[in-house]
Amino acid sequence: MVKGKQSILFDKAVYIEETACIVGQKEGEGPLGGSFDIVVEDPMFGSKNWEEAESRLQEMAMDKLLSKTQVPREQIRYIFAGDLLGQLIATSFGLKKYDIPVFGLYGACSTMGEAMSLGAITISGGCADNVVAMASSHFASAEKQFRFPLEYGNQRPETSTWTVTGCGAVMLTAQSQPVSIKGITTGKIVDFGVKDSMNMGACMAPAAADLITANFKDLEVDEKYYDRIITGDLGVVGRKILLDLLREKGYDLSSNHMDCGIEIFDAKNQDTKAGGSGCACSAVTLCAYILKNMKNRKWNRVLFIPTGALLSTVSYNEGKSVPGTAHGVILERQA
Amino acid sequence: MKEENINEQQRNRQYNEYVKQVAPKASCLANCVKAFITGGLICTLGQIFIAVYMENGMSKEDAALWTTLSLVLLSVILTGFNIYPLITTWGGAGSLVPITGFANSVAAPAIEYKKEGQVFGIGCKIFTIAGPVILYGILTSWVAGLLYMLVQWGAGR
Known part of the structure; x- marks a missing residue:
């Protein structure tokens, strides 16, 4: 059922059946290290280059999901997947062997939210019984694509974030499971004219604030409706801005807001500056941490909001700002 | 529509001002001290090279030339072992500005883009920085x- 301007509450429920996540060594050494399905120490993941390594990440996550899930492989109707690389090469090379129809998505670091939203719409609309939503990122391939070659020495500003190496995948299904996707709120592209690609938290915070406000208005609720409101990769700078922006609008999220980018690394000891980022940041935190806490009934209702900074080196060099976007997914623990 | 544009510009300006206020900044003094130490050490190393070369009978000009080559070689080797970036992470401009930093900026793309081939990889992209x-x-x-x-x-x- 359509709610308000940009939200949907699903008439036919959509459930999360199983998850799989894989990360690199640094993430494995972080605060959530013990919760990931697979931690791989080799940053190349046994491949010849960074792009292939990221494809391998997707492949390993998908293999893990297939081994964990009860859904037979031939009953997976679609995969909704994306990454950060040009022309989505991590996705296209990572998923080609599965012989399952794929929708390739680009939402920068918000891709996991976009994939889950579209997957849920597809199932709720009766167009599929089981779909996979997944997203990956790799520190080295992202640095190469958006910044400098890895061996080039430079100093990272305090506002910068560290791209998470990993891949998270969830199996969405029409069959009843403990955690459901109750609804979604789809984000607009919000641009407050920030031109600092090393402060992506500031680029994305207005989009996250816009999405949260829209969700509250559409559903006619406020911040107390959720046990947790969890953004993707705003980092400490973005979180502060988000809380300030929402306070201006009359909402106080200081007690129930969380950010995957802050949770995934130990900023002090791992020198990750403002926090983690990348598609995998929210995707693996969802699988390893958020959904586990929901299954254990620690949280019953969560607004999960992967955030994306729509950065391109071309538009950036041409003097354009970095717009932000966000995709909200309402997760609910069944009674 | 025109008024909306002006409002948006004003909003963006205010927001960028606000972001500037809340964004944490690295300590300029600490960075300067670290850069001074790092740059100073690299220059001292260069001085040692010159002294050793001159000790072995080179003219001052030749010694200076060989010192440059030695520092570049050292930087490239350290880049290959992924040690140079660590030095720059700590030392900042202290290791970016000397010739060793320049060598690092050429060696790094050469390593990174080797996978894309000798011509279109290394050939086209070695001087990207x-x-x-x-x-x-x-x-x-x-x-x-x-x-x-x-x-x-x-x-x-």
């Missing part, structure tokens, strides 16, 4: 040479 320095360095020296020629010509008349 150092390219501007080379281009504008040559342009500036050309302009300086031209000025020097004009001054000489003027003085000769």
Whole structure:
């Protein structure tokens, strides 16, 4: 059922059946290290280059999901997947062997939210019984694509974030499971004219604030409706801005807001500056941490909001700002 | 519509001001001290090279040349072992500005883009970082040479 301007509450429920996540060594050494399905120490993941390594990440996550899930492989109707690389090469090379129809998505670091939203719409609309939503990122391939070659020495500003190496995948299904996707709120592209690609938290915070406000208005609720409101990769700078922006609008999220980018690394000891980022940041935190806490009934209702900074080196060099976007997914623990 | 544009511009300006206030900044003094130490150590190392080369019978000019080559070689080797970036992470401009930093900026793309082939990888992309320095360095020296020629010509008349 359509709610308000940009939200949907699903008439036919959509459930999360199983998850799989894989990360690199640094993430494995972080605060959530013990919760990931697979931690791989080799940053190349046994491949010849960074792009292939990221494809391998997707492949390993998908293999893990297939081994964990009860859904037979031939009953997976679609995969909704994306990454950060040009022309989505991590996705296209990572998923080609599965012989399952794929929708390739680009939402920068918000891709996991976009994939889950579209997957849920597809199932709720009766167009599929089981779909996979997944997203990956790799520190080295992202640095190469958006910044400098890895061996080039430079100093990272305090506002910068560290791209998470990993891949998270969830199996969405029409069959009843403990955690459901109750609804979604789809984000607009919000641009407050920030031109600092090393402060992506500031680029994305207005989009996250816009999405949260829209969700509250559409559903006619406020911040107390959720046990947790969890953004993707705003980092400490973005979180502060988000809380300030929402306070201006009359909402106080200081007690129930969380950010995957802050949770995934130990900023002090791992020198990750403002926090983690990348598609995998929210995707693996969802699988390893958020959904586990929901299954254990620690949280019953969560607004999960992967955030994306729509950065391109071309538009950036041409003097354009970095717009932000966000995709909200309402997760609910069944009674 | 026009008013909306002005409002948006104003909103963006206010937001960017606000972001500037809340964004944490690295300590400028600490960075300067670290850069001073790192740069100083690299220069000291260069001085040691010169002394050793001259000790072994090289002229001062030859020793300076060999020192440059030695520092570049050392930087490239450290880049290959992924140690140079660690030095720069700590030392900042102290290791970016000397010739070792320049060597690092050429070696790093060579390593990274090797996977894309000898021609389109290394060949096309080796100067992605150092390219501007080379281009504008040559342009500036050309302009300086031209000025020097004009001054000489003027003085000769």
